[in-house]
Amino acid sequence: MKLFEITTKPISTDEVIARLNAPTVGAVATFVGVVRGETDGREVCYLEYEAYPEMAEKTLRQIGDEIHARWRTIQEVAIVHRVGRLQVGETAVVIALSAAHRPEVFDALRYAIDRLKEIVPIWRKEVWMDGAERRSEAGE
Amino acid sequence: MENGEITVRVRFFAAPREALGTGEIEMEIPAGTTVGELMGLLMERYPALRPYTRFISVAVNRAYVGMQTELRDGDEVACLPPVGGG
Numbered sequence: 001m002k003l004f005e006i007t008t009k010p011i012s013t014d015e016v017i018a019r020l021n022a023p024t025v026g027a028v029a030t031f032v033g034v035v036r037g038e039t040d041g042r043e044v045c046y047l048e049y050e051a052y053p054e055m056a057e058k059t060l061r062q063i064g065d066e067i068h069a070r071w072r073t074i075q076e077v078a079i080v081h082r083v084g085r086l087q088v089g090e091t092a093v094v095i096a097l098s099a100a101h102r103p104e105v106f107d108a109l110r111y112a113i114d115r116l117k118e119i120v121p122i123w124r125k126e127v128w129m130d131g132a133e134r135r136s137e138a139g140e
Numbered sequence: 141m142e143n144g145e146i147t148v149r150v151r152f153f154a155a156p157r158e159a160l161g162t163g164e165i166e167m168e169i170p171a172g173t174t175v176g177e178l179m180g181l182l183m184e185r186y187p188a189l190r191p192y193t194r195f196i197s198v199a200v201n202r203a204y205v206g207m208q209t210e211l212r213d214g215d216e217v218a219c220l221p222p223v224g225g226g
Contacts, residue, residue: 033226049225050153050154051153051225052151052153052199052202052218052220054202055199055202055203055218056225058202058203081225081226092225092226093225093226113226116225116226117223117224117225117226118223119204119223120223120225121153121199121218121220121223121225122223122224122225122226123153123154123155123221123223123224123225124224124225125154135154135155135224136154136222136223136224137154137155137195137221137222137223137224138155
């Protein structure tokens with residue numbers, strides 16, 4: 001089972017958690033990124049995500065390595081990001097990580113999503129109900 | 141003495157890919173060409189890419205690199221606009 005994956009298929013949070021199969025685990029924290037229904041007061045029709053898949057999986061793995069180096073108590077990390085056309089309410093990304101105790105999982109989770117937004121080659125095109133578009137690479 | 145030409149694959153994503161109309165091209169360039177020099181050649185040959193020049197980061201063989209990096213035969217170069225996952 002891949003711990004770091006770019007997929008075109010719908011993502012199940014439970015299935016990503018199941019990839020963390022350490023029997024001694026005491027805590028699992030997840031972040032689920034979901035397609036928002038509106039941005040800046042405009043209704044979103046759908047999102048289109050595109051990745052450089054080979055490098056995206058490599059940089060996701062790098063984030064896992066960085067987490068293990070910073071937080072020794074984190075046991076396992078899994079990050080799955082979906083690409084292609086996503087409807088409002090669908091899951092775009094799931095980050096799951098496990099540890100024997102809870103204190104560090106929240107910091108590590110936040111680090112993971114912040115790093116993902118910074119270094120992983122994935123792009124997002126928002127298409128609004130009125131037909132207009134906005135691309136992540138055009139700036140916020 | 142010159143080492144002649146090398147061939148690199150150049151990949152494009154998102155807005156620059158759409159502007160160019162393709163996700164991948166091959167470039168024959170002189171041995172010793174740097175990433176920065178390759179970017180210059182691309183902008184010269186493909187004016188559609190020019191609006192993105194300032195924003196593009198470059199990866200070689202799936203790792204971010206600086207503009208001074210020298211390219212080798214068979215390298216996979218990727219032009220990456222600012223990312224927006226999550």
